[in-house]
Amino acid sequence: MLAPDLFQSTFLRGPIGAYVLTPTPEAVVMAVNDRFLQWTGRKREEMVGRSLFEVFPDDPADPGARNASSLRDSILETIESGEVQQLPVTRYPIPRTDPQGRRYFEERFWDPVNTPILDAEGKVVCILHTTNDVTDRVRAEQALTQASRRKDEFLAMLAHELRNPLAPISAAADLLAMGLDDPDRVRQTSSIITRQVRHMTGLIDDLLDVSRVTRGLIQLDARSLDLKRVVADALEQTRPVVEARGHRMTVQLPAGAAIVRGDHKRLVQVVANLLTNAARYTPEAGEITLEMAVDEGRVQVSVSDTGIGMGPDLVEHAFDLFSQAERPADRSQGGLGIGLALVRSLMALHDGSVSAASDGPGRGSRFTLSLPRLDAEPEGAAADIPAAREATRRAPLKVLVVDDNRDAAAMLAMLVE
CATH class of the missing domain: 3.30.450.20 (PAS domain)
Structure with missing residues (x-):
């Protein structure tokens, strides 16, 4: 005993x-x-x-x-x-x-x-x-359930966003097949196809970028550059969506250069994503402000808006891959809601960070980028434009077009001809 x-x-x-x-x-x-x-x-x-x-x-x-x-x-x-x-x-x-x-x-x-x-x-x-x-286990299960739900919502949204451009493309192709005689109608129909294809291409490019980043396949063309040039290019790139919604854009930049080390193209993509989000999630005739601040060790770029804002839960998960704010029922602004996840991943590749803040629903949002500052001069652009050369007459060339899609090969051959 x-x-x-x-x-x-x-x-x-x-x-x-x-x-x-x-x-x-x-x-x-x-x-x-x-x-x-x-x-x-x-x-x-x-x-x-x-x-x-x-x-x-x-x-x-x-x-x-x-x-x-x-x-x-x-x-x-x-x-x-x-x-x-x-x-x-x-x-x-x-x-x-x-x-x-x-x-x-x-x-x-x-x-x-x-x-x-x-x-x-x-x-x-x-x-x-x-x-x-078992609190930790329950919370882990809840997180998995939530992630699975967001993934299902994302896949449904992806199917919708990819199918949405197909209707005008199909209708435009049918009109062209009828043999339109009016050149203006042909140009209008062609522009519709071009615009919708670009929209689909943008969606697919975002998906491919997220896939490449998560698998570590992104290679940065890193060099010292002036972040003010990046901001200027991002503003130019997003001007159509900002103007289409009647927003007022305010830009506040420091007097001197803001030198960082990074990939110009990818940093433009980061800033453009934040500006596009601000434009999409702000009701028409809203205000968007871009500010840059430079101190001894960091360069910060913040994008704030007067849009729909975010609750604490959404702020916490703003950069999660399948997380997205509520959208209007008609989803007229499109997009897959993966832009912020891509922003976070690209900033991490640049040894930088991004944060989100909001005073609550209906009170706007603020996103802040932070990058290490360099005490150096900017290097040349990744691909400088070559000087114009006098055209010389050459003999006709033969071009071989190869593609695993027969229709794509045929259309490219017609375009080359």
Whole structure:
């Protein structure tokens, strides 16, 4: 027969939380082990001799909370049945006190088991309650579920965005097949096809860029450059979408150069993504502000707007791959919502960072880029434009067109001819 001290030590030092309760509706705590005290931040003298529901009450700020009553019901059922009760994973917030002495409830999840301890006559003399703190597991499962849901929403949106341009392209192709005689109508039809193809190409390029970045296949053409030139190119690139929505654009740049090391094309892509997002998520005739600040070690570029803003949850996940703010029902602005994920990845490749902030829904957003500053002169452009040369007459050339898509090869051959 093992010594009683060994049984007590096994209980107190056990790897899972445990406490012993009286078989009464009050469920007075008779003993509690070290693991449970560690998880809940309690001292033994704060629990022993007191009702479990006095030590761990429901959160008064949560009118729908029934944690204490549900646990009490399960304990009473254990007493009446004399059988073990395995409860499902349960949300049971734990009261805590912050350093300022204010009380709050910390959300925790448990997998409790009530085990009746019987005497020789089969009477319940106490209840052994064992439990594990499974909060981390539950939150990981919730995160996976949320990520899966966002992925499903993204795939549905992707299908919509890729199919959307096909209707005008198909209609335009049918009109051309009818042999239009009006040159203006032909040009209009052709421009529709070109515009929709460019839209689809942009979507696919974004997808390919995200894929390349996540697999580490992006190669930067890094050199010292003036970030003010990057900003100028990004402003020029996004001017059509800003003007189309009637926004007022304010640009504030420092007097001197802002030299950083980076890939000009990719940094233009980063700033343009932020400007495009600001234009899309700001109601018409809104305001967009781009500011640049230079200090001894960093160059910062911020883009703020008077748009729809973001709640705290969305700010936290703004740069997640499948995360996106609410859009109008007609989704007239298009896009896949992967731009910010791409921005974060490209900034990381430049040893930089990006952050998001918002005062709440309807109160605009602010995105800030930060890059290490260089004390150097900008290098030449990645691809300088060669000087104009006098045209020389050459003999006709033969061009071989190869493509795994027969129609693509045929159209390219016609274009070359």
